[in-house]
Each structure stands twice: as structure tokens, then as C-alpha cells.
Amino acid sequence: MVKQPNPTRRSERSRQAILTAARELISEVGYAKLTIEAIAARAGVGKQTIYRWWSSKGAVIFDAFLALSETGPELSTALPDTGDVETDLKAVMRATVAEFADPAFEGPIRALNTEIINDPALAAQYREKLADPLDEAKKTRLRSAQRAGQLAADADLDLALELLYAPLYQRWLLRSGPLTPQYADTLVDVFLKAMRPEGRRS
Amino acid sequence: MVKQPNPTRRSERSRQAILTAARELISEVGYAKLTIEAIAARAGVGKQTIYRWWSSKGAVIFDAFLALSETGPELSTALPDTGDVETDLKAVMRATVAEFADPAFEGPIRALNTEIINDPALAAQYREKLADPLDEAKKTRLRSAQRAGQLAADADLDLALELLYAPLYQRWLLRSGPLTPQYADTLVDVFLKAMRPEGRRS
Amino acid sequence: MVKQPNPTRRSERSRQAILTAARELISEVGYAKLTIEAIAARAGVGKQTIYRWWSSKGAVIFDAFLALSETGPELSTALPDTGDVETDLKAVMRATVAEFADPAFEGPIRALNTEIINDPALAAQYREKLADPLDEAKKTRLRSAQRAGQLAADADLDLALELLYAPLYQRWLLRSGPLTPQYADTLVDVFLKAMRPEGRRS
Amino acid sequence: MVKQPNPTRRSERSRQAILTAARELISEVGYAKLTIEAIAARAGVGKQTIYRWWSSKGAVIFDAFLALSETGPELSTALPDTGDVETDLKAVMRATVAEFADPAFEGPIRALNTEIINDPALAAQYREKLADPLDEAKKTRLRSAQRAGQLAADADLDLALELLYAPLYQRWLLRSGPLTPQYADTLVDVFLKAMRPEGRRS
DNA sequence: GGTTAACCGAGACGGTACGTCATGTCTTGCA
DNA sequence: TGCAAGACATGACGTACCGTCTCGGTTAACC
Known part of the structure; x- marks a missing residue:
């Protein structure tokens, strides 16, 4: 024992x-x-x-x-909801871009990712304690957008978050391109085009 | 010296x-x-x-x-081009899913990513020698689709590749969800919806 | 620090x-x-x-x-003192010859000498911890001989020890000649001739 | 082969x-x-x-x-022979002391000795090529002294050289004492006392 | 005078040991 | 008993040399 x-x-x-x-x-x-x-x-x-x-x-x-x-506001605070999902998402994505550019975050996040990549147990813990709560807050905002008819009602929200965040995350992690506010906006535009309700135009 | x-x-x-x-x-x-x-x-x-x-x-x-x-066929071989971009991309994405599931690839790719995340110089070399050539082959297929009117003529192809691959790559790297052929198909569907020419329906 | x-x-x-x-x-x-x-x-x-x-x-x-x-008796034990310095010294010198012939001693002593030759600090430590105590025991016996009138009263005992031991030591170290009990005896004879009181014959 | x-x-x-x-x-x-x-x-x-x-x-x-x-004069040149062995030996011994103090000689001689101690083959070569010729020159001078009645006629000349040189050599090799001209003189005095013909006084 | 075998400077190679660093375990003594 | 401190066995690090081995390029002896 x-x-x-x-x-x-x-x-x-x-x-x-x-x-x-x-x-x-x-x-x-x-x-x-x-x-x-x-x-x-x-x-x-x-x-x-x-x-x-x-x-x-x-x-x-x-x-x-x-x-x-835990000390920060992120986990507890919901996303902004002005009624216009495009505005809100662009604000959030721009904030994410800014966060990734903060040198105080860079080291720890890369370290964490390095460990997660090679340790499935840690990856599971990461999802449960960190990623899932954050994702849930974002999904809440997306559900609100669905109710407002700004997003397809049958959209898979997990996929939606991946579509929105994975390109940004990948650019940062692999340094495969610049992270700019414009890039954040473009991602939101493309995301909305992919996820908008059928029969609707932006 | x-x-x-x-x-x-x-x-x-x-x-x-x-x-x-x-x-x-x-x-x-x-x-x-x-x-x-x-x-x-x-x-x-x-x-x-x-x-x-x-x-x-x-x-x-x-x-x-x-x-x-270098010994494999990937770098030299172009993507299939049957004339239907949806068919071709789904075949390619399913192949990618299968490749990620191959245990012989898993170890080396994770190792490579671990190094790249923490070493900018290596990341640059990775882009130049490995990622860029592969991306170029994919872009060639996408340009063909643009000419065929299956993709928006003004689409940013770098962004397009990110949209298509980043979600898949992220799921695998962080083990944040299952990698299935269906998931590959879904990604292609969403991608085409986001990238299709204006005024067109799938 | x-x-x-x-x-x-x-x-x-x-x-x-x-x-x-x-x-x-x-x-x-x-x-x-x-x-x-x-x-x-x-x-x-x-x-x-x-x-x-x-x-x-x-x-x-x-x-x-x-x-x-330290485990052996050498450092603590005084030399024999039968009253006849010739007898005693020959016994000690023959014992030294035997010791040098012992293959278990050969390796370590050569190793120690190799280091001492090239490292003054080690040489000093060697003198203080090993050579000086042994020499002192020998000098004690020689002083006894001086009191008995068998050795010149004004003899330099450091020189005396060198005279007695250096030829033996050199033969062994440089393998410049055979080490025999007879050689030990001869060295004592010569030593006593050189060191005997003036006006005296052996 | x-x-x-x-x-x-x-x-x-x-x-x-x-x-x-x-x-x-x-x-x-x-x-x-x-x-x-x-x-x-x-x-x-x-x-x-x-x-x-x-x-x-x-x-x-x-x-x-x-x-x-070989470039130096030592090997070819015989020892001085003024007719007085004491004078000649003291000159030679003082020269030896001076030589040992020369920093340009110190390193190489110590290195050579280190190798010789641990390599019997090299030791043999050393005796044959270097030591023996030098010793022979010294013995020639001692034989002259024997003929002149300044040394015992039956003295063992190998032993004589050891008596004369080993103490000096040992002091230098193990740094067990100072090498001074006075020390050189003292060694010659003791040597002559040990080796003088019987019935004779210095 | 042309051929050719050997030596030459150079330095890559498979190894061994170096002396240092970090690991994860263990022990000691303080609070 | 939890803790700071740190010694311990283990083992990898990156470096220095070992002695062997090619590689071209002289160089000197012999046809």
C-alpha cells in the first residue's frame, strides 16, 4: 500500500x-x-x-x-452578450490574440502544452479542470446566438469552437503565421459564414 | 571561429x-x-x-x-483531382485521420511537435522543409477548385488550410476528441460552406 | 562561495x-x-x-x-631496540625490502608516487600524514643509537634517513637494480660507516 | 604480420x-x-x-x-678530474642541484619519471639509453679516485652512485626537502666518509 | 620521366571516461 | 509528523581524447 x-x-x-x-x-x-x-x-x-x-x-x-x-476572472465570468454575436466574438477573439502575445503567458502555456501532448492523463485533467469550463462559457454565448437566429440551430458547438479557435491556437503554437486583430476578425467572419443558418445571408 | x-x-x-x-x-x-x-x-x-x-x-x-x-510518396505526389473538390478533400482528410491513428507515426509526430513548440528555429525549419511543401500541394488542389467555381475565387488559401486542418490537428494533439472518418467528412462540409462562392448553395 | x-x-x-x-x-x-x-x-x-x-x-x-x-601496526609501533643498532636496522631494512616485493603493495605505492610527483599539494599531505610519522619512529631509534655512542652525536637525522632509505627506494621505483636482503645489509653497513662517531671504527 | x-x-x-x-x-x-x-x-x-x-x-x-x-654536452663530456675527488664531486653535485631547479627541465623530468615508474619496458630503455651512459662517466671519475687512494679500492661503484645521488633525487622527486648547494656538499662529505679507504681519515 | 608505393596533414569514426547535473528516494534534525 | 536540508544511487549530459581508419596531396625511389 x-x-x-x-x-x-x-x-x-x-x-x-x-x-x-x-x-x-x-x-x-x-x-x-x-x-x-x-x-x-x-x-x-x-x-x-x-x-x-x-x-x-x-x-x-x-x-x-x-x-x-483561478485568481483571474476568466473561469467565472461569462462572455459578453450585446445581442450581436459577431461583435461579441470579435471582441473575445481579439482578447485571446492579445493574451497569447503577453510574454508572461507564453512560457507557461507552452510548457503546459508540451506536457499535455505527451501525457494523456494530464491532457484529461486539463480538459476537465481548465478547457471544459472555459468552453462551456463560450458555448453559452453561442446558444444565445442560436436562439437569436444568428447561428444554425443544429450546429455542433464543439465543432464550432474548434473552427473558431483551432486555427488561432495552431498559429500560435507552431508559429506558423502572425497573430493580429485582423486575423481574429477574419476567423469570426469565416466562422459565421460556415455556421449561419441555411437560407440566410450575412 | x-x-x-x-x-x-x-x-x-x-x-x-x-x-x-x-x-x-x-x-x-x-x-x-x-x-x-x-x-x-x-x-x-x-x-x-x-x-x-x-x-x-x-x-x-x-x-x-x-x-x-522523403522516402514516402507524400511530398512529391499531388492531391487527387477528380473534378469534385468535396470528394477529393474527404478522401484526403480521411487519409490524414488514418495516418494519425497509426501508432508508428504517433510517437515521432508528437516528439517533433514537442520540440517545435519550444524551439522557434526548429519551427521555422519545419515550416520550410516539411509543412510548406505539403501545404503547397494542397493549395494547388484548392486553386483548381477555385477555377472550377467550387470555391470562392478570392479565398485566402492559407486560412483555408487552417480552417480545414487545424481542428483535426488540435483534436489529435491535445486528445480533445475522437478522430473518426465522419469527423473528417464534417470538417470538409463545414469548410466548403465557409469557403463556397457567394450566391451559391451546396 | x-x-x-x-x-x-x-x-x-x-x-x-x-x-x-x-x-x-x-x-x-x-x-x-x-x-x-x-x-x-x-x-x-x-x-x-x-x-x-x-x-x-x-x-x-x-x-x-x-x-x-591506519589499520596496520606500522604507524603506532616503534622500531625494535635490542641495543645494537646494526642488528635492528638490518631487520627493519630487510622488512622494507620484503614489503616492496609484495605484489599487493606494489600497485598502490606506485600509484601514490605517480600522483605525488605531479601534485605538490598531495606531496605535502603525504609527508605530513604518512612519511613524517614513520620517519619520526625511525629517528627515535637513531637517537637511541646516538645515546649509545653507536652513531655520531651531531648527525643530521633527516640526512641519515635519506642515506639509508633513498637508495633502496630509488632502486625499487626506477627498477634500477635488484632488491635483496643482502642489499639491505650492505646499505646498513655503509650507513653506519658514514654515520659512526669520529675516532671510532666499525 | x-x-x-x-x-x-x-x-x-x-x-x-x-x-x-x-x-x-x-x-x-x-x-x-x-x-x-x-x-x-x-x-x-x-x-x-x-x-x-x-x-x-x-x-x-x-x-x-x-x-x-643529445644536443647538450652531458652525454659526451666526462666529469672534471682535478685530482681531488671531493672538489670535483661537489662541483658536479652542485650542478645537478642547479639543473633540477631549472623550470624548463622540471616538467619533462617529472613526466619522464611518471612514465618510467609505471612502465618497466620504458624503465629499461631509460637505463640503457640515458642513465647507464651518464653513470659510466661518473664511475670513470670514481675509478680514478680509487687509483688515487681517495676511495676504497673495493667499493661497489653502483652502490656508490646510489649513495651519492639517490638522496638528492628523492628530495627533488618527492619535494621532501630543500635542494641547496650546501646540501650537495654535505652529501659528498657523507659519501666520502662512507667510501674512504679503511685506516684513513678525511 | 613516369609510375607507384609510402608518408604526410587532416579529421571522421566507434569508443571510454570525464566531471556535472538532475532525478527520485532516503535520512536527519528542527518546529 | 510535516518540513528544509541535503546525501545518496542512478543515469544522461555534452566534451575531451583515445587509437584506428580513410581521404587527397605530396614525395621519393625504382623502373
Whole structure:
């Protein structure tokens, strides 16, 4: 039987120090050179404390990212709904473009993706804790658009989100093209053309 | 001045052995556990021979992948052109889905992506040597469709490819959903709806 | 500031295993082919554990030799004193000749000398920890002989020891001649002739 | 059958360059860090040219030292013979002390000794080519002293040389004491006392 | 005087060992 | 008992040299 640590004894101070140190180091030295030892040293923590509470480096990175998101407004806040889906989506997509350009985010997100690509378990956790809640907020806005007759009523919303976000995400991840506000707008235009109700013109 | 090895003296036998060993090991043990030492041992080669000709582990993986592609028919062969773009694209997308499901490809592609995400230089090389030629073949087929009036004449073909492939690629990379032939068909349907000429119905 | 390991945490088990392995390997493969890796492997120890506590291969060899001497009786035991310095010195010199002929000693002593020749710091340590205590024991016997009127009262005892031992040592080190009990006796004879009190005949 | 190189084709220019480079490098970086590659690079010579003509690093060092001695006057010149052996020996011993203090000699001699200690074959070659001729010259002077009645007629001259030189050599090799002209004189005094004819006083 | 075999500088090769770094486990002593 | 500290066995890193092996280019002896 594997010995499990007792979570009630867990030091919150150490936990925060570790996650903060992890974030800082990812930004400073990049994912490839990120080490458990450096995190422990920076956090003023014993290595064992990291190994006790996280199962892998990916898990630490994941939690570091999760903690970042929890403090932010994203997870809780719904998308804007002015009644015009085009306006709202363009605003959201432009915001996403801006976020990807933020150097403070770049390191951690790339690190997280690197881990997710090679770790199915982490990928599942990522979907459940991070991606799905965010996606649900977006789907809520799209359902509103469906009710308003701005989107096909029978549209597959998972596919819709992929259509909208995957090109943007891919450009950023593989650096295969520039991320500009215009590009965000164009994606929304194409998306709406693909998803508009039949018999309707933009 | 950095000393450069003389390429004319390079052992082709060693080069092939290294690339083959790299491919085999990625499939067998995965990217995370791939080591230069193991590649050298498997290839029956000194470590220095790897370090002499490749600047990083990513560069080896890239070349291993490149060599694989060069032997295959992909780079040289154009896409099918039956006259019906929908038929042709669905065939191509289904083939892509099948390729992603091939366990022999899975390891190397994930490894390559892992390196590319964190190495801009490698990403550029990847675009130039691998992605761009493949994209050009696809664009050729799309231009044919434009001439046939099946696609908007003013469509941005880079965007078109992203629209078509990015959702598929993202699902595979992040394991965010199942990759089925039906999904391939659906992507083509949505793509054609978004890209069809104005005033036209599918 | 250089980080210093904490000696109180040192594993005595590892220390002994390393020194023993070093001695064994010197005897088996000789000094020239002695490697840190082989010592670590033989001792069942990580290389870092060697590098943590010893600054050079020579330092390990020195300690291995020192540990050997500490367990033996040599350092603590005084020379025999029968009252006749000739008898006593011949016994000691013959014992030294026998010791040099012991194949178990040959390897380590040659290795130690090799390091000492090229490393002044090690040479100083050697004098302080090994040579000086042994020399002192010998000088004690010579002082006794001086009191007994068998040796010149004003003889330089450092020089005396050199006169007695250096020829023997040199023959062994450079293999410039045979080491026999007769040779030992002859050296004592010559030594006593050179060092006897003035006005006295042997 | 092992292929033997043809000595008539040997490049004298390369041979000299190698020996010179070896000497320089020993003085500059010391014996421990002396490498064949560095010698070849310094000499502007292919590594194979060294391996073709010398069987080991020790052999190169030996030849480098030998070449040095051949250019000097030592091997050919006999010792001075003023008729007074004490005067002559003190002059020779003082010269030896001075030589050992010459930094240009220090490196190569230590290197040579290091190799000789661990390589019996090289030791034999050293005796034959270098030590024996030098010793013979010294013995010639001692024989002259015997004829003059300044030394015991039945003295063992090999032992005599050891008595005279081994203490000096040992002090230098192991750095066990200072090498001064006074020390040289003292050694000669003691030597003469040990070796003088019976019934005689200095 | 043309041929040809050997040496030459150069340096790639398969290896071994280096000394360093990070891993994940374990132990010690403090709070 | 959780923790900071850090020693430990393990093993990969990237580098330095080893001694062997081609590769062209002289170079010198022999036809």
C-alpha cells in the first residue's frame, strides 16, 4: 500500500511558494530547462515536499497554471452578450490574440502544452479542470446566438469552437503565421459564414 | 571561429543508422525517455558523431522525420483531382485521420511537435522543409477548385488550410476528441460552406 | 562561495567501499587504467559521492593508502631496540625490502608516487600524514643509537634517513637494480660507516 | 604480420616538430594534461604520424627528453678530474642541484619519471639509453679516485652512485626537502666518509 | 620521366571516461 | 509528523581524447 500524505497537514505557504517559483522559472528559463531542484531552491522548500504532493513535473506546471487562472476572472465570468454575436466574438477573439502575445503567458502555456501532448492523463485533467469550463462559457454565448437566429440551430458547438479557435491556437503554437486583430476578425467572419443558418445571408 | 566538420567526409551509413535508431526509439520508449546515448548505442555509433552533425535532440528528431517523409510518396505526389473538390478533400482528410491513428507515426509526430513548440528555429525549419511543401500541394488542389467555381475565387488559401486542418490537428494533439472518418467528412462540409462562392448553395 | 558538503551526513559505508574498491582496482588493473567510474561501479556508489568528498583521483588513492596504513601496526609501533643498532636496522631494512616485493603493495605505492610527483599539494599531505610519522619512529631509534655512542652525536637525522632509505627506494621505483636482503645489509653497513662517531671504527 | 613503416621515408621535419611540441606542452600544461592530440596540433602533424613512429605517450616523452640530452654536452663530456675527488664531486653535485631547479627541465623530468615508474619496458630503455651512459662517466671519475687512494679500492661503484645521488633525487622527486648547494656538499662529505679507504681519515 | 608505393596533414569514426547535473528516494534534525 | 536540508544511487549530459581508419596531396625511389 502506498503511503498517502495527510492533506490536512499540508503547508499552504509551501504550496504557494512552489507554484509561484514554478511560474517564475518557466518564464525565466523556459520549459526545457525547468527543474524540480530549481523550483525547490527558489521556493525555499525541500524537494521531498514537491514529490509528496505532485506526481510529476507536468502536474506542478498544471497546478501552477491552474492557480494562475483561478485568481483571474476568466473561469467565472461569462462572455459578453450585446445581442450581436459577431461583435461579441470579435471582441473575445481579439482578447485571446492579445493574451497569447503577453510574454508572461507564453512560457507557461507552452510548457503546459508540451506536457499535455505527451501525457494523456494530464491532457484529461486539463480538459476537465481548465478547457471544459472555459468552453462551456463560450458555448453559452453561442446558444444565445442560436436562439437569436444568428447561428444554425443544429450546429455542433464543439465543432464550432474548434473552427473558431483551432486555427488561432495552431498559429500560435507552431508559429506558423502572425497573430493580429485582423486575423481574429477574419476567423469570426469565416466562422459565421460556415455556421449561419441555411437560407440566410450575412 | 567555430570549427565546422567537413561534410564530404560524412559517413552516410552512420547518418542512416542514427535516424533509423531515433525513429525506432521514439516509437518504443516515447519522446520523454529518448536519449542521445540510447540513439548512439542503438545505431552503433559514437555520441560525438551525433553531436558533430546535429545541434540538438530536436534536430535529430526533425531529420529522422524528414528522412521518413522523403522516402514516402507524400511530398512529391499531388492531391487527387477528380473534378469534385468535396470528394477529393474527404478522401484526403480521411487519409490524414488514418495516418494519425497509426501508432508508428504517433510517437515521432508528437516528439517533433514537442520540440517545435519550444524551439522557434526548429519551427521555422519545419515550416520550410516539411509543412510548406505539403501545404503547397494542397493549395494547388484548392486553386483548381477555385477555377472550377467550387470555391470562392478570392479565398485566402492559407486560412483555408487552417480552417480545414487545424481542428483535426488540435483534436489529435491535445486528445480533445475522437478522430473518426465522419469527423473528417464534417470538417470538409463545414469548410466548403465557409469557403463556397457567394450566391451559391451546396 | 563554494558549497561545502556537511561531513556529519557522510556515509561511512560508502567511504569504506570506495577506498577498498580503489585499492583493489589499482592492484588489478594498475594505476594507468584506474578510473573514477570503475571505482564507483565496484564500490556500488554514485560517481558524485566520490567527487563530493575527494578533489582528485590522487586524493582518493592517497586516502585509500592512508586507510590501509591506519589499520596496520606500522604507524603506532616503534622500531625494535635490542641495543645494537646494526642488528635492528638490518631487520627493519630487510622488512622494507620484503614489503616492496609484495605484489599487493606494489600497485598502490606506485600509484601514490605517480600522483605525488605531479601534485605538490598531495606531496605535502603525504609527508605530513604518512612519511613524517614513520620517519619520526625511525629517528627515535637513531637517537637511541646516538645515546649509545653507536652513531655520531651531531648527525643530521633527516640526512641519515635519506642515506639509508633513498637508495633502496630509488632502486625499487626506477627498477634500477635488484632488491635483496643482502642489499639491505650492505646499505646498513655503509650507513653506519658514514654515520659512526669520529675516532671510532666499525 | 604487422606492417612496419619504412624509416628511410621518415620526415625529419615532422619528428623534430613533434618532439619540440611535446617538450613545450609538458612545460606549459604539465604531464597530466599532456595529450597526443595537442602534440599533433601544436606540431602541425597528423595524429597518425605520431602513432606510426612511437608506441606510447611515454615513448614520445622519452624521445623528447633524449633529443634534449643529445644536443647538450652531458652525454659526451666526462666529469672534471682535478685530482681531488671531493672538489670535483661537489662541483658536479652542485650542478645537478642547479639543473633540477631549472623550470624548463622540471616538467619533462617529472613526466619522464611518471612514465618510467609505471612502465618497466620504458624503465629499461631509460637505463640503457640515458642513465647507464651518464653513470659510466661518473664511475670513470670514481675509478680514478680509487687509483688515487681517495676511495676504497673495493667499493661497489653502483652502490656508490646510489649513495651519492639517490638522496638528492628523492628530495627533488618527492619535494621532501630543500635542494641547496650546501646540501650537495654535505652529501659528498657523507659519501666520502662512507667510501674512504679503511685506516684513513678525511 | 613516369609510375607507384609510402608518408604526410587532416579529421571522421566507434569508443571510454570525464566531471556535472538532475532525478527520485532516503535520512536527519528542527518546529 | 510535516518540513528544509541535503546525501545518496542512478543515469544522461555534452566534451575531451583515445587509437584506428580513410581521404587527397605530396614525395621519393625504382623502373
